[in-house]
Amino acid sequence: MSENPLQLIVHRMTREAEGVLSVELAHPDGKPLPAWTPGAHIDVHVGGHVRQYSLCGDPHDQGAYRIGVLDEPASRGGSRFVHTALRPGQTLTVSAPRNHFALEDAAAYVLVAGGIGITPLLAMAREAARRGAEWRLVYGGRSRASMAFTAELALLGGEVTLVPQDERGHIDLDAELSRLPDGALVYACGPEPLLAAVEERCPQGQLRTERFTAPTVERAEDDGEFEVECRTSGLTLRVDAHSSILDAAENAGIAVDSSCRDGICGSCETRVLEGTPDHRDFLLSEAEQAAGATMMICVSRCASGRLVLDL
Template identity: 55%
Template sequence: MTPYEAELVVDRRESAAEGVLVLTLCHPLGDPLPAWEPGAHVDVVLGPDLERQYSLCGDPDDRAVWRIAVLREPGGRGGSAHLHERVGPGDKVRVRGPRNHFRLEPSPRYRFVAGGIGITPILPMLAAAERAGAEWTLLYGGRSRRSMAFTGEVERYGDRVTIAPEDETGLLDLGSVLDGVPDGTLVYCCGPGPLLDAVEERCPPGILRVERFRPKDAPRGDGDAEFEVVLARSGRTVTVPADVSVLDAVRAAGAEVLYSCTEGTCGTCETDVVEGTPDHRDSVLTDEERAAGETMLICVSRCRGRRLVLDL
């Protein structure tokens, strides 16, 4: 299925915090935008080699607009600077998606943990948990209060929300929300890598759902080796050398594949596996999805064996 892609118009441009730009996007003809669920993100296509992923942080029931928040990253590759400096009301931005690898699963209880701009996918989750009548809490940290976006929106939930700027309270007290969680609780966390790693260490297996902005160091197998990929739709066989990704190899062979981050974090290149065992090295799939082996992210993952058959 070809994903939705369109030139959307910037309807509003606002500041949500120090260094955080909020863009509200709409269709130029007023057409409704595709439906989405909490945890979804979109690709913002800024040029041939410049795409970035941003979580949708508005109201899923409002099909007229999509809202994204962009943290300015001085050491980044130019995407955030482009949006901060060159995009304003009335400008058009090419957007593709949405896709979702961070869905809010039904549960009677949630513990949400957000760090910095990681609050963005969590925002619509709070509203969904509230509507469902679930028990939930949010622990939200950042460098300082002035750098933390959407604090006003989360504070309206009252004492279920703990806002903990590091310059006021120190590092997040994860034990206060993660130690001794009741059975049936799901933990959702988004933020910088060290925070996610710390939360992973505290959570028992099976209850944690995370979304990463940067790739997690993936364990390697027995060393990279050459293998073959069969493109099931054409029957063509492609050799993947030890130092070349599956994505690059199949694209060089003429296969049309959507991709974006090339780091295993966005999920754009997720491909169905027809036969063979993937060597998963992404930061997107759950342990259950990896064990099933039905899909793989071909920008970073490889093959456990000599041959893969992919739905390409």
């Protein structure tokens, strides 16, 4: 959670599709909320957990944040709390928005959504339409009834293709990605099998993804130990082969924002003061990883024997 969390009121809850609720959050005094851009998400305290939800409203409306929440029976409690216990008028603690999935300037956009992955892409489609950019979106879901925000998408004026699996099977990614306009960027969000399939078919420099879960990565070598100086707290930690920097910091009593512990949410992003990180997250771009200014301490390690972090 950010240093200055917001206390927001649940203003409205709307059933957008089977198993999907949208939740609008507003300041209790009606004050404008911190600005955000398409692709941003907020951390939300729900049901004793901290969960990340993409903002799917209009960035030009600073009066409310809107998130879309899928009811997942196998969840660890966040989505179940929203669907069974959250009510309008209740207060939630949320972070200011942050964005590791920003809509970059491009000549055209191809948006690929799977299931609840439509949430960040809805805001992107709205912004692309506002810019007058060429864009198209292909959206796959279990069934037409389970696919949220389709009426809003239809009003945006772009080429929107709905692919309910029970009617049409899976998205034909070969067809969708074989006709990329010149200078186009591809944005994809959804389940890991969809993202892996998109990555196989799309030039890496043109693709931007956001994940719900971390993919499995095989390591050729075992991890070694290394030292981390925590400059702010004045502590030096030894991180063994079976622990993360986040584990070591928490064991030493250092408070660190964290949630996913898989390198996909950005909550634990920490400034690097000295040393070279071994980046293992799925958020930072290649350029950001090469710069080494920050790292996700839940998964990333050390490539230089010692790190100095702003902890």
